Amino acid sequence: MRNYNLNHLQQLEAEAIFVLRETAAQFERPGLLFSGGKDSIIMAYLASKAFAPAKIPFPFVHVDTGHNFPETIEFRDKFVKEYGVDLVVGLVQDSIDRGTAAEETGLNASRNALQSVTLLETIDRENFDACLGGGRRDEEKARAKERFFSHRDSFGQWNPKNQRPEIWNLFNGGKGQGENFRIFPLSNWTEMDVWQYAKTEGIELPSLYFAHERNVIERNGMLLAITDFVSPHEKEEVRKEKVRFRTIGDATCTGAVISDAANLEEVVAEVSASRVTERGSRADDKRSEAAMEDRKKQGYF
Amino acid sequence: MDKDYIEMDMLRFTTAGSVDDGKSTLIGRLFHDTKSIFEDQLEAIEQSSKKRGDENINLALLTDGLRAEREQGITIDVAYRYFATPKRKFIIADTPGHIQYTRNMVTGASTANLALILVDARNGVVEQTRRHSFIADLLGIKHIAVCINKMDLVGYEEEVYEKVLRQFSDFASRLENISEVTFIPLSALKGDNIVERSENMPWYKGAPLLYHLENVYIGSDANHVDSRFPVQWVIRPHSDKHHDFRGFAGRVAGGVFKRGDEITALPSGFTSRISKIMLGEEEMEEAFFPQSVTIQLEDKIDISRGDMLVKPNNQPKSSQDLDARICWFSNSKKLTHGGKYLIKHTTKTAQAMISEITYKVDVNSLRKNEQDKEFNMNDIGRIKFRTSEPIFYDTYRRNRNTGSFILIDPFTHQTLAAGMLR
Ligand SMILES: Nc1nc2c(ncn2[C@@H]2O[C@H](COP(=O)(O)OP(=O)(O)O)[C@@H](O)[C@H]2O)c(=O)[nH]1
Numbered sequence: 001m002r003n004y005n006l007n008h009l010q011q012l013e014a015e016a017i018f019v020l021r022e023t024a025a026q027f028e029r030p031g032l033l034f035s036g037g038k039d040s041i042i043m044a045y046l047a048s049k050a051f052a053p054a055k056i057p058f059p060f061v062h063v064d065t066g067h068n069f070p071e072t073i074e075f076r077d078k079f080v081k082e083y084g085v086d087l088v089v090g091l092v093q094d095s096i097d098r099g100t101a102a103e104e105t106g107l108n109a110s111r112n113a114l115q116s117v118t119l120l121e122t123i124d125r126e127n128f129d130a131c132l133g134g135g136r137r138d139e140e141k142a143r144a145k146e147r148f149f150s151h152r153d154s155f156g157q158w159n160p161k162n163q164r165p166e167i168w169n170l171f172n173g174g175k176g177q178g179e180n181f182r183i184f185p186l187s188n189w190t191e192m193d194v195w196q197y198a199k200t201e202g203i204e205l206p207s208l209y210f211a212h213e214r215n216v217i218e219r220n221g222m223l224l225a226i227t228d229f230v231s232p233h234e235k236e237e238v239r240k241e242k243v244r245f246r247t248i249g250d251a252t253c254t255g256a257v258i259s260d261a262a263n264l265e266e267v268v269a270e271v272s273a274s275r276v277t278e279r280g281s282r283a284d285d286k287r288s289e290a291a292m293e294d295r296k297k298q299g300y301f
Numbered sequence: 302m303d304k305d306y307i308e309m310d311m312l313r314f315t316t317a318g319s320v321d322d323g324k325s326t327l328i329g330r331l332f333h334d335t336k337s338i339f340e341d342q343l344e345a346i347e348q349s350s351k352k353r354g355d356e357n358i359n360l361a362l363l364t365d366g367l368r369a370e371r372e373q374g375i376t377i378d379v380a381y382r383y384f385a386t387p388k389r390k391f392i393i394a395d396t397p398g399h400i401q402y403t404r405n406m407v408t409g410a411s412t413a414n415l416a417l418i419l420v421d422a423r424n425g426v427v428e429q430t431r432r433h434s435f436i437a438d439l440l441g442i443k444h445i446a447v448c449i450n451k452m453d454l455v456g457y458e459e460e461v462y463e464k465v466l467r468q469f470s471d472f473a474s475r476l477e478n479i480s481e482v483t484f485i486p487l488s489a490l491k492g493d494n495i496v497e498r499s500e501n502m503p504w505y506k507g508a509p510l511l512y513h514l515e516n517v518y519i520g521s522d523a524n525h526v527d528s529r530f531p532v533q534w535v536i537r538p539h540s541d542k543h544h545d546f547r548g549f550a551g552r553v554a555g556g557v558f559k560r561g562d563e564i565t566a567l568p569s570g571f572t573s574r575i576s577k578i579m580l581g582e583e584e585m586e587e588a589f590f591p592q593s594v595t596i597q598l599e600d601k602i603d604i605s606r607g608d609m610l611v612k613p614n615n616q617p618k619s620s621q622d623l624d625a626r627i628c629w630f631s632n633s634k635k636l637t638h639g640g641k642y643l644i645k646h647t648t649k650t651a652q653a654m655i656s657e658i659t660y661k662v663d664v665n666s667l668r669k670n671e672q673d674k675e676f677n678m679n680d681i682g683r684i685k686f687r688t689s690e691p692i693f694y695d696t697y698r699r700n701r702n703t704g705s706f707i708l709i710d711p712f713t714h715q716t717l718a719a720g721m722l723r
């Protein structure tokens with residue numbers, strides 16, 4: 001008999017498409033969290049596969065800290081246009097202006113944590129009953145326990161001790177008034193899988209992911225790019241380096257890595273040899289041992 | 302490198318054992334020895350170990366992620382972990398060993414190809430070992446690797462290994478689904494028989510654990526005979542370009558579908574032929590488990606979510622009266638005779654009413670108990686129930702995808718039970 005085998009990327013793809021379709025079928029108004037980062041781009045690409053030749057049946061949602069690399073926004077807008085989907089933007093600045101979020105102060109101030117507030121407000125405003133996120137379980141230890149269908153109470157909170165058991169692929173999206181779901185189609189993907197898949201499928205990614213020259217400073221053991229939002233403090237020395245980013249988040253806390261990898265092929269080779277996780281380049285996770293767990297409980301992605 | 306990567310397949314396994322048998326240490330060890338721990342993770346673990354006053358770096362901290370777990374030093378929920386070798390990508394469902402968390406083991410086992418069951422060499426087969434093997438078997442896992450851990454504490458004696466082998470084989474004969482049991486003596490702490498064959502146990506002729514995980518053959522475990530396609534979603538683009546397009550989106554739950562195949566749609570019973578099979582924009586000749594595809598038919602027939610496409614000459618069972626083994630998950634709701642729940646089976650949701658609570662199983666003795674019929678959290682047993690509409694199914698033994706279901710509380714929406722149809 002013929003050997004009916006899929007390689008692991010094909011299996012992950014099939015699983016993610018299944019989850020995306022379950023989301024469309026089980027919820028009234030899902031949104032797809034789109035940051036312009038590679039995971040959300042892969043998720044959006046999979047969504048286009050899942051529903052072709054129809055359009056992706058949910059709007060994209062961008063929770064915007066205002067501290068973006070200009071390349072990200074440019075890419076986002078181009079992408080949204082190409083796929084013909086609606087874009088909903090939630091501005092952290094609006095939450096700050098409304099007084100529902102307060103800007104951090106101090107040397108390491110970041111708007112990262114404030115995203116949770118804006119996300120919950122956006123969910124409320126738009127009546128989303130589910131938000132698709134590109135989170136992967138290999139990213140961080142609190143995420144390792146996340147479900148595909150992650151239930152949030154009416155305060156948007158995650159309760160890791162009382163998660164719904166998730167058996168086989170029978171996802172239970174049932175919910176009460178005001179409750180909603182975060183859904184993670186890429187749960188079982190690793191950073192390596194994402195890069196490999198992008199390469200195999202020829203998926204276009206923002207230029208920030210590939211080696212380019214940039215002015216950086218070293219802060220808290222990370223290389224931070226000089227942007228409108230990050231300027232050198234006294235004693236910090238600005239230097240020009242050939243860098244790329246492994247994740248793209250808020251420009252104030254996303255570290256660059258020194259790299260020569262200029263295309264997907266070279267990135268894949270570099271990642272497979274890398275000895276540091278991609279989260280290792282993010283200041284937000286370094287704050288405390290349970291930083292991610294705390295943020296997730298409060299409604300973070 | 303690249304070519305290897307594309308030829309990699311995937312193995313999902315679950316870990317089980319009593320508390321302190323060394324599950325977390327073993328997973329940490331597999332990561333460490335396959336170089337899957339990154340420097341920043343190692344650094345973080347080192348710091349945590351120091352803070353806790355551990356003597357050595359505690360590899361268990363890698364999997365024990367949540368704060369409560371680190372504080373209590375126990376694993377309290379299923380954690381999923383990933384590592385890869387050039388041969389395979391591995392997904393580990395690390396499940397806790399406490400009695401009160403049986404449902405987590407059921408969860409982890411439900412999608413696993415293999416169960417890795419730890420035995421402390423000093424204690425041999427204990428009640429928990431029987432319970433975990435029983436659950437693995439119940440959930441249809443075909444491969445078990447019994448890891449006899451902490452061999453360093455018993456002088457790497459062959460006798461100890463032989464004893465566990467005898468004890469286990471004694472009750473393994475009562476397990477129904479498992480087709481392969483492998484015994485591996487090892488030390489998670491010292492790294493014996495993990496990646497390399499241990500020099501401390503020259504009497505052991507088998508392969509080390511990683512070799513076994515990389516090579517265990519799972520290709521014939523899935524059902525490629527009975528073609529089943531539960532419809533998940535109907536694609537209708539409503540655009541000028543694709544005006545008449547109607548595609549049935551879903552994931553093949555068994556067997557193979559080819560272009561040109563004759564199909565029957567259930568429950569309507571209408572037949573048609575497959576005109577196209579698509580994945581995104583790409584057309585394909587055939588689709589098989591577990592592919593997610595879109596199927597187009599030659600004729601316009603009314604099909605919606607919850608329906609199933611099958612082959613006319615190989616149809617699933619169809620009934621409103623069902624018989625199943627279940628594991629009860631809820632700690633607040635009890636299973637009651639006459640109780641009404643929602644059932645989710647493939648992509649279909651219907652109502653179910655319990656018509657008989659047949660028996661409970663004592664998972665330690667594997668005996669049936671027909672007197673005590675009160676199901677509490679983690680109880681396993683057999684029930685009969687009636688559904689509001691016919692369910693199209695195969696027995697769980699024949700097909701995990703079309704033989705499994707969950708029961709949902711219609712009021713709280715909690716998942717109450719996992720079930721396996723007979
Ligand atoms: N001597 C010895 N100790 C071990 C071995 N494996 C685990 N341990 C120890 O047993 C204890 C429990 O291990 P842990 O991995 O947390 O067990 P878990 O509860 O099954 O996850 C820890 O103190 C480990 O260091 C082994 O192979 N040999």
Ligand SMILES: [Mg+2]
Nearest residue numbers: 324325375376
């Ligand atoms: Mg443990």
